[in-house]
Amino acid sequence: QAIHKAISDAALQYEKPEGKVFEYGTAGFRMKADLLNTVVFAVGLLAGLRSKKLSGQWIGVMVTASHNPAEDNGVKLIDPMGEMLEAEWEQYATKLANAPLDKIADVYNELVKEIDVNMANPARVVFARDTRASGSRLVGVLNAALTATEVEFIDFKYMTTPQLHYVVRCKNTLGTQYEYGEPTEQGYYEKLAASFKKVMKGAKVQGSLTVDCANGVGGPKLRDLIKYLDSAIDIKVVNDDVINPDSLNFDCGADYVKTKQRAPPSSKAAPLDRCASLDGDADRLVYYFLDDSNVFRLLDGDRIATLAASFIGDLARNAGIAQKLKIGVVQTAYANGASTDYIEKVLKLPIICTNTGVKHLHHAALRFDVGVYFEANGHGTVTFSENALKVIKNTEPQSPAQQHALECLQALTDLINQAVGDALSDMLLVEAILAHKGWSPKEWLGTYTDLPSRLVRVEVNDRSIFKAYDAERKLESPAGLQDQIESLQSRYNKGRSFARASGTEDAVRVYAEAASRSEADDLATRVANAVR
Numbered sequence: 193q194a195i196h197k198a199i200s201d202a203a204l205q206y207e208k209p210e211g212k213v214f215e216y217g218t219a220g221f222r223m224k225a226d227l228l229n230t231v232v233f234a235v236g237l238l239a240g241l242r243s244k245k246l247s248g249q250w251i252g253v254m255v256t257a258s259h260n261p262a263e264d265n266g267v268k269l270i271d272p273m274g275e276m277l278e279a280e281w282e283q284y285a286t287k288l289a290n291a292p293l294d295k296i297a298d299v300y301n302e303l304v305k306e307i308d309v310n311m312a313n314p315a316r317v318v319f320a321r322d323t324r325a326s327g328s329r330l331v332g333v334l335n336a337a338l339t340a341t342e343v344e345f346i347d348f349k350y351m352t353t354p355q356l357h358y359v360v361r362c363k364n365t366l367g368t369q370y371e372y373g374e375p376t377e378q379g380y381y382e383k384l385a386a387s388f389k390k391v392m393k394g395a396k397v398q399g400s401l402t403v404d405c406a407n408g409v410g411g412p413k414l415r416d417l418i419k420y421l422d423s424a425i426d427i428k429v430v431n432d433d434v435i436n437p438d439s440l441n442f443d444c445g446a447d448y449v450k451t452k453q454r455a456p457p458s459s460k461a462a463p464l465d466r467c468a469s470l471d472g473d474a475d476r477l478v479y480y481f482l483d484d485s486n487v488f489r490l491l492d493g494d495r496i497a498t499l500a501a502s503f504i505g506d507l508a509r510n511a512g513i514a515q516k517l518k519i520g521v522v523q524t525a526y527a528n529g530a531s532t533d534y535i536e537k538v539l540k541l542p543i544i545c546t547n548t549g550v551k552h553l554h555h556a557a558l559r560f561d562v563g564v565y566f567e568a569n570g571h572g573t574v575t576f577s578e579n580a581l582k583v584i585k586n587t588e589p590q591s592p593a594q595q596h597a598l599e600c601l602q603a604l605t606d607l608i609n610q611a612v613g614d615a616l617s618d619m620l621l622v623e624a625i626l627a628h629k630g631w632s633p634k635e636w637l638g639t640y641t642d643l644p645s646r647l648v649r650v651e652v653n654d655r656s657i658f659k660a661y662d663a664e665r666k667l668e669s670p671a672g673l674q675d676q677i678e679s680l681q682s683r684y685n686k687g688r689s690f691a692r693a694s695g696t697e698d699a700v701r702v703y704a705e706a707a708s709r710s711e712a713d714d715l716a717t718r719v720a721n722a723v724r
């Protein structure tokens with residue numbers, strides 16, 4: 193039929209990289225940008241099918257490689273509620289991406305049958321990209337795939353990843369009782385700014401916040417957001433060079449700060465200055481500061497989770513609805529053991545540990561009324577169940593204090609991007625909480641003491657033999673390795689270590705923590721050697 197021919201014709205413009213097998217992983221497809229044309233073409237085709245399958249709901253396509261180097265790029269699909277693509281569909285993406293170009297129209301037709309797509313349904317797609325130089329070429333490819341399959345689409349140009357997730361959710365809830373906001377960038381800023389001002393009632397941000405934007409799309413977007421905040425907060429934007437393409441994620445950004453455990457070399461922060469870093473597409477956030485002795489102190493995703501959980505817990509108690517809300521925290525094996533301890537023993541909240549990758553955390557979070565989830569690397573958010581929204585909205589306050597707490601909670605549900613982890617939204621959340629508590633980063637850090645930890649990347653011949661279970665905290669294969677790891681960790685005070693195959697890189701990651709720096713390093717080295 194006509195579409196079959198249009199797909200075949202359009203596909204002819206591209207060339208498939210030889211001998212490369214593609215896989216839709218934790219972060220969609222991600223690799224060197226010059227290998228991506230045919231992959232993006234395939235994703236464009238699938239986005240249209242996904243929309244048709246869901247009766248014409250809007251599907252998002254984001255072109256980004258997040259914290260990866262400037263020469264990389266990637267592409268991922270966003271489901272109607274602003275969530276990651278349903279896991280079941282990842283295999284279809286993989287199948288299309290690996291189809292030979294002269295067969296891709298046939299594979300497309302096969303998929304239509306296999307997935308049982310009603311081709312008479314409309315198809316609607318929104319897309320955006322980060323600031324990478326390769327983005328415009330890839331968006332051109334996407335355009336070609338959508339045009340060939342007669343999909344209605346809107347190009348949102350440059351956006352942070354969470355902004356596009358927001359737009360997708362807004363588009364699909366427009367005119368329903370779950371309306372999420374205006375499906376525009378301006379709508380996003382207005383929603384964040386208005387709810388921030390509400391949350392800030394009765395509190396004032398102390399001092400300024402310096403935000404390192406990884407020289408990515410978060411820079412210009414943060415500058416835009418600031419215009420809507422009416423100086424409710426003093427933000428200094430640094431590392432916001434989006435002109436020089438090589439500067440992206442280079443010696444700056446959330447991933448740099450978290451993995452190197454140091455501030456960007458360009459940082460001019462004085463002791464006790466509040467600093468934060470975003471990653472290249474602004475879905476990760478970490479805080480840090482230099483203490484009185486000029487020592488670098490990191491406040492990572494675990495810290496944001498504990499801060500948010502304790503604040504929301506307090507608000508729920510003050511609002512008199514604590515009994516009606518099941519608040520919980522979701523972490524991965526990479527969460528520092530001290531944070532897990534603090535959540536269980538001090539905050540007395542339930543914890544779920546899931547596999548790495550935010551889609552797993554997000555799903556687990558939905559099991560709570562208020563689900564606080566963060567990966568240690570700073571990617572996360574808070575979800576509110578329908579019950580939670582109802583209770584917060586419908587509770588009659590019995591005192592001014594209770595009313596204040598309820599209003600604050602209500603505003604939080606708007607401030608927090610519930611579709612996905614969002615560095616800009618999370619940043620305003622942290623700023624609001626610190627302001628309410630009257631805390632500097634020093635008091636925040638003082639809530640508990642992190643166990644020294646070490647993360648090592650180990651190159652192996654075949655990482656697929658490393659099979660994990662128990663939320664990736666243990667290995668069932670290769671045989672015997674788990675016993676070795678356990679015997680090693682038992683020799684260290686508070687020792688904990690695990691190894692798992694990375695889902696985004698061709699390597700095995702080894703994590704170790706222990707009571708002292710030297711023990712953690714030593715344990716990591718020994719487990720890494722056992723893995724090799």
Ligand code: NG1
Pocket residue numbers: 218219526548549550567569571693694695696697701
């Ligand atoms: P892998 O490569 O599977 O460890 C990394 C991060 C995840 C997540 C994904 C997706 C660590 C240890 N791992 O996964 O947390 O963010 O990338 O970007 O930080």
Ligand code: ZN
Pocket residue numbers: 258259471472473474475476
């Ligand atoms: Zn990212």
